[in-house]
Amino acid sequence: MTFKNLLSACLGVWFLVTPWVFGFADQTNALLACGILGGLQFICSLLALGKSGKKVWQNWVCFFIGAVYIVLPNLYHWDMMEFFVFVGLGFLTMLVNYSNLYSDMN
Template structure:
């Protein structure tokens, strides 16, 4: 559980830093979406450390943030590398948090 939440927090940090890595800081909607949702994922993942089960709301929040990160590249029409990384890492975020939700 703890390792999965730490990995989810690391993915949140990555999503938080992507506006600078892919140089789309001039697109204000995409910039703020990544900064706010990435920061929220980091916070919720750290709050969920050591917890598992369907009643842990922090894992649910991170699960749905992963789903949003899958959709984001379709909204802003980014390049192939950014598209692939957002979809793959958004899906990985969903898988990590799903495995925390249904650990048994």
């Protein structure tokens, strides 16, 4: 549980810095979306450390943020590299948080 939440927090930090990594920091809406969603994922993942189960709202928030990451490249028409990184890591975000929501330990 703790490892999965830390992984989710690291993914949140990655999404927070992607505008500068991929060079689309000049797109204000994309910058704000990545900043807000990445920061929210980081904070919620840290708040969920050591918790699992269907009633942990922080994991639900991170799960749905992962779904938004999948849609984001389609909204801003990014290049192929950004598209695959966002979609792939969005699915990874969803899978990590889904495994926290429905773990075998409950």
